[in-house]
Amino acid sequence: MALMARRTVTKIYLGAGTVAGLAGLAWLAEERVALGPTDGKGFRPIRWPFSSDAWPSGRAWTGHDLDVYVRLKFDICSDCETGVISDEAVDRLVDIDRLDARFVADGPGDRIRITDLFGRSRVYRHKMHNGAPRLAEGIAVAYKCDLLVAIVDGNVADLEKRKMAHRFLESNTVQVWVNKQLEGR
Numbered sequence: 001m002a003l004m005a006r007r008t009v010t011k012i013y014l015g016a017g018t019v020a021g022l023a024g025l026a027w028l029a030e031e032r033v034a035l036g037p038t039d040g041k042g043f044r045p046i047r048w049p050f051s052s053d054a055w056p057s058g059r060a061w062t063g064h065d066l067d068v069y070v071r072l073k074f075d076i077c078s079d080c081e082t083g084v085i086s087d088e089a090v091d092r093l094v095d096i097d098r099l100d101a102r103f104v105a106d107g108p109g110d111r112i113r114i115t116d117l118f119g120r121s122r123v124y125r126h127k128m129h130n131g132a133p134r135l136a137e138g139i140a141v142a143y144k145c146d147l148l149v150a151i152v153d154g155n156v157a158d159l160e161k162r163k164m165a166h167r168f169l170e171s172n173t174v175q176v177w178v179n180k181q182l183e184g185r
Contacts, residue, residue: 043068043168050098059177066154066165070174071095072181073147083142084119091122094138094149100126106135114169117141117148123156137162139169148178 043063050057050069058071073093084090087109096103109122119141128134136153152165168174 043173050095056181059174061168061173063168064154064161064164066152066156066161068165068168069151069153070169070178071149072178073149075145076147083117084140084147087120087122090120090138090140093140093147094122094151096124096126096136096138096151099134099136099151099153100128102127103136112139112141112166114139114141114148114150114166115175117143119147137165143182146182 043061043066046060046062046067048057048060048069055071055073058069060070061068076093084093087105090109091105103124103126106123106125109120112119112121119139121137121139124136124138126134126136134153135156136151137156139148139150139152141148150169152162154161156162156165
């Protein structure tokens with residue numbers, strides 16, 4: 001009788017564990033569907049990790065040991081004709097301080113082109129939450145008087161990784177989201 005009761009309890013635990021596991025998988029599947037499809041280039045969407053501020057939340061993706069954060073800022077360009085042309089503007093616009101308030105520029109920035117938009121990029125040093133040093137690239141490009149700003153956080157010292165992130169910013173995954181945000185503007 002005791003052996004039968006032990007088997008019954010074991011089966012109940014196994015059944016409950018299976019149900020809990022399936023419920024967890026269903027929750028994960030629902031989260032993935034809500035975030036959108038995984039990009040064919042190896043990036044998958046993640047939740048926007050930053051708190052709300054004056055600008056709409058953006059979109060975030062992760063892949064290839066890089067985190068890519070993209071957002072739009074409307075009617076902010078001080079000079080709509082030239083767009084973002086100085087490192088100081090990149091420092092001010094890309095919100096790199098959201099990663100670490102004590103960020104430090106790693107040198108002068110560069111002119112950049114993302115699709116047909118021009119602007120500047122700059123590499124920064126910052127510390128992760130655990131204190132480990134890390135690099136991030138801040139990118140700001142202008143579309144009329146609106147800005148697309150992006151942060152590529154990860155091993156951006158590797159030029160191939162940076163190029164991969166730039167190609168991702170030009171991909172349909174990002175561009176479809178950007179165009180939806182710009183509809184009606």
